[in-house]
Amino acid sequence: MDALFTVPTPENEPVKSYAPGTAERESLQKKLAELAGTQLELDMNISGEWRTGTGAEIKVVQPHKRAHVLGVAREATDSEVADAVAAAKAARRDWQRTPFADRAAVFLRAAELIAGPYRDTLNGATMLGQSKTAAQAEIDSACELIDFLRFNVGFAEGIYRMQPQSSRGVWNRMDHRPLDGFVLAITPFNFTAISGNLPTAPAIMGNTVVWKPSPTQQFAAHFLMRILLEAGLPPGVINMVTGYGEAVSNVALRDPDLAGIHFTGSTKTFQHLWKTVGDNITGYHAYPRIVGETGGKDFIIAHPSAQPQQLAVAMVRGAYEYQGQKCSALSRTYMPASLWRGGLKDIVLGMTEELTYGDVADFSNFGGAVIDDRAFAKHVALFDRIRSDDKATVLTGGSADDSEGYFVKPTLIEATDPTHELFTEEYFGPIHAVYVYDDGDFETVVKQASDIAPYALTGALFATDRRAIAWASEELRYAAGNYYINDKPTGAVVNQQPFGGSKGSGTNDKAGSWQNLVRWVSPRSIKENFVPPTDYRYPHQG
CATH class of the missing domain: 3.40.309.10 (Aldehyde Dehydrogenase; Chain A, domain 2)
Structure with a gap:
């Protein structure tokens, strides 16, 4: 198609109140009962296929009812993480050549699915699995995650439109390429929105991803992976592995094609990741980008x-x-x-x-x-x-x-x-x-x-x-x-208060802004000279 597309202008998702007597309250309560009444196999998804792991069982429970098991995940083995890495590598060429409009459409559709038919499911899963109230789940797994998906597409378009100046007879261009390899996304228990943002932000920019959610967030992560697939995410673009991460450290962190790490979690874990990258720096094909947010006081x-x-x-x-x-x-x-x-x-x-x-x-x-x-x-x-x-x-x-x-x-x-x-x-x-x-x-x-x-x-x-x-x-x-x-220090909103800190709190790459998205590209400068010179001599030589 010969057209320069403009993505829909993003707006922050309105927050529902779930006040007594509202339709959204009744609908969410029904979904909570439904979700609590079933026990799921919380499998991995590698190259678009659901796979029951072979490692040790991990029972995912309701923290406020710790005897109530929501589902069973399994610790990923080295071979299963290796399969996820191989799937990300195999999908990389096709995904990075997929036109931006087609990539963007996947994540814009995912946002609409969360805003509409899956809102109760993702909110309910977050409430039960992470012990969040309706209000806290709504601002997290619905609104913030929807905002990340919509605004990140908009930020990506803005980055692609950032082009250098050209002089007469020359056309200068900037090719915002995906990174040289795959991205590893390691996500925390406390925000479903972060769990969704960390793998999808690099994917929007054309990267393929190995994603390891926290076991204590695996219930909502399971539904999020289903939503991404329903939205049209091609096989292998985001590969979800489960468990505590030992196999990820053994395999993915040491793979020569590791191109980046997108992390939120503890300072100790982030330092371990960074040290492992440093210890293996001579074995990578490119220097991995490391983006992390680790906590605060x-x-x-x-x-x-x-x-x-x-x-x-x-x-x-x-x-x-x-x-x-x-x-x-x-x-x-x-x-x-x-x-x-x-x-x-x-x-x-x-x-x-x-x-x-x-x-x-x-x-x-x-x-x-x-x-x-x-x-x-x-x-x-x-x-x-x-x-x-x-x-x-x-x-x-x-x-x-x-x-x-x-x-x-x-x-x-x-x-x-x-x-x-x-x-x-x-x-x-x-x-x-x-x-x-x-x-x-x-x-x-x-x-x-x-x-x-x-x-x-x-x-x-x-x-x-x-x-x-x-x-x-x-x-x-x-x-x-x-x-x-004159406000509490919590509650940052995408595109309003981009989030991140420095010192021991992380790399401050500002989730919820273009500054995070730009970390997932490796720019190429292109100069085209329309009329190249024909004489090697310069005027001062006359």
């Missing part, structure tokens, strides 16, 4: 001029939504004494104690359970440590119960030492520490808080004094990749 700093009620709501929502299991979740707050002792402490404490965690199918609950026994044990160990700590006082919470699910109570701790581990270590749970400072020490506190933690993902400042906002915003310039003024 996210903060609110309150100035004495902050509005108390707004600050309280931001603290409670920021710290305790999705049980604190967001990379951006609030875990440390710096509070002026005049506000804290002037009534704000009682407001925050009261809100926190009103929160209910339970079965996410009960829409009255604010949250669910933490993801698994390892997370649960980590939080219990912290509570044991601080129980006799004279520098930390548990104001509410500080307890956990795994008799039915992995429940950790929303915990508020007041600490007197701003260098305490409560202000430096990432816990990834509903644990929120507050340090109270003398009002006159605001600038000292800002400087200390800026550098005390090894991360730089998200942070927020609450103030109405414009001079304080201007000064602190400059002082905190490198403390957070996503910085909020």
Whole structure:
């Protein structure tokens, strides 16, 4: 076809409320009952074919009902990962030569399938498998994932339209080629949207992918893979393998054709991936691109001029939504004494104690359970440590119960030492520490808080004094990749607040913007001279 196509202009997907009496609430509740009533074989998908693995069984359960098995996955073996890598390589030539309009159509159709007939399925699977409430699932597995697919297609078109200047008699062009090999996408448990974005962003740019979801997100990942195939994704473009990843490290990370890694997860795992690439650097055909987001120790700093009620709501929502299991979740707050002792402490404490965690199918609950026994044990160990700590006082919470699910109570701790581990270590749970400072020490506190933690993902400042906002915003310039003024440090929206941080938080390649998509191309400059010279001599030689 002779045409320069323009993709549909993307817009952010509207968020449904699931309020009592709404049609979407009733529909989602029916789907939840249906999904909970079946047990699935959570197989791999290699070259478009579903395959039951041969490794050890992994039971995927509801974290809030840990005896309820949703499905069974299997640990991928070396040979199965090798098959996935081979499938990605085999599909690469045809996929990278597929016209952009045809590639884009696959992901635009997937977005429409999620927005329409599969919205309840993906939201319900995320709720049951990852213990998210309806509201948290809606903004994640529906809206954010739809936004990633639509906007990434738009970002890709924008990149392709970025062309160099040409002088008279010359036509300069830029060929935005896919990378030299396959991309490995390793995705986390906490966001279905991230699980969808990490393999599809490189694929939109013409790359083929080996995708390993987290076992604790495998239930929703299974349905997402089905949606991509129904949307027309050709065999081998995205190959999903299951399990904890030992075979991925053994095979995919060391393959000569590894061209890139797209990762979200723990700092320790990301460093292992990077080190493995470094140890094998002489064996690759090209230098692998490494893009990763690894976590944070996210903060609110309150100035004495902050509005108390707004600050309280931001603290409670920021710290305790999705049980604190967001990379951006609030875990440390710096509070002026005049506000804290002037009534704000009682407001925050009261809100926190009103929160209910339970079965996410009960829409009255604010949250669910933490993801698994390892997370649960980590939080219990912290509570044991601080129980006799004279520098930390548990104001509410500080307890956990795994008799039915992995429940950790929303915990508020007041600490007197701003260098305490409560202000430096990432816990990834509903644990929120507050340090109270003398009002006159605001600038000292800002400087200390800026550098005390090894991360730089998200942070927020609450103030109405414009001079304080201007000064602190400059002082905190490198403390957070996503910085909020008078808002909680969570809830980034695609194309509105591109997401990512630096230091120990990752490579800051900004998911939800063109800056991420451009990492998945290897540009080629082309110069065509319409009238080449015919004499080797230059004018100055005359």
